[in-house]
Amino acid sequence: MKDDPIARAARALRETADGSSARAAASRRRIVARAVSRRRRRNRLLLVLAPVAAVLVVSSAWAAVTGRLGQWIDALRPTSVPAPPAAPRGSDPPARTIVEPPPPPAREGPDADVEAGGPPQPSATVASTRPVPPLARVTAPSADAAIAPSPPSVPDEEALYYVAHRAHFVAHDPGAALRAWEAYLAAYPDGRFALEARYNRALSLVRLGRLTEAKSALAPFADGRAGGYRAAEARELLDVLEVDGGR
Secondary structure, three states, X not given: OOOOHHHHHHHHHHHHOOOOOHHHHHHHHHHHHHHHHHHHHHHHHHHHHHHHHHHHHHHHHHHHHHOOHHHHHHHHOOOOOOOOOOOOOOOOOOOOOOOOXXXXXXXXXXXXXXXXXXXXXXXXXXXXXXXOOHHHHHHOOOHHHHHOOOXXXXXXXXXXXXXXXXXXXXOOOHHHHHHHHXXXXXXXXXXXXXXXXXXXXXXXXXXXXXHHHHHHHHHHHHOOOOOOOOHHHHHHHHHHHHHHHHO
């Protein structure tokens, strides 16, 4: 029978490869290493547990022979506090035993008359004249604090300015505007609107014909002491007032 192709291929494969493989050898080495490691761990565990088991066996046998095994078992059980027996229904509650303190011994000397009903001594009144504890003195309000008036509340700055601004620019009432500007400056002399309030106060004085006071109020603005605020307008007003005052 002729040699078929499959047989020739099998023969060629056997001639080129001997059946060994690097991966197969590595796999066999890993399997062997794992088996050896498991065997060593099991041996170490047996070496550790064997003495412990032997001690337990010997201790249990010794306790059983000496009669202490029951005590060990009782000691391992959880302890519970027994509840007090309930009183039967309809029975009276147990009577309480009242222990009275013994009477104080009789004292000799001046205090003996006090105990016997004699005239009181100064020591008997010491308890009634004890000083007040510090806590009571601190927490008790004093009479001065009760009658002391509360500090006056300062009006709101913007509210005062609004009143003066309305009287000056809307109502055109120089008298009311002057009083409102002065009220604002008295409450807030260094307020946000203090410069404008001083200048408008000077204008109100001009409108009321109080020229001497108006000149004194406009001088700081004209001299630049107000930081240059309304300086040119103040100088023009002062020139006009000088001309009118010289007539």
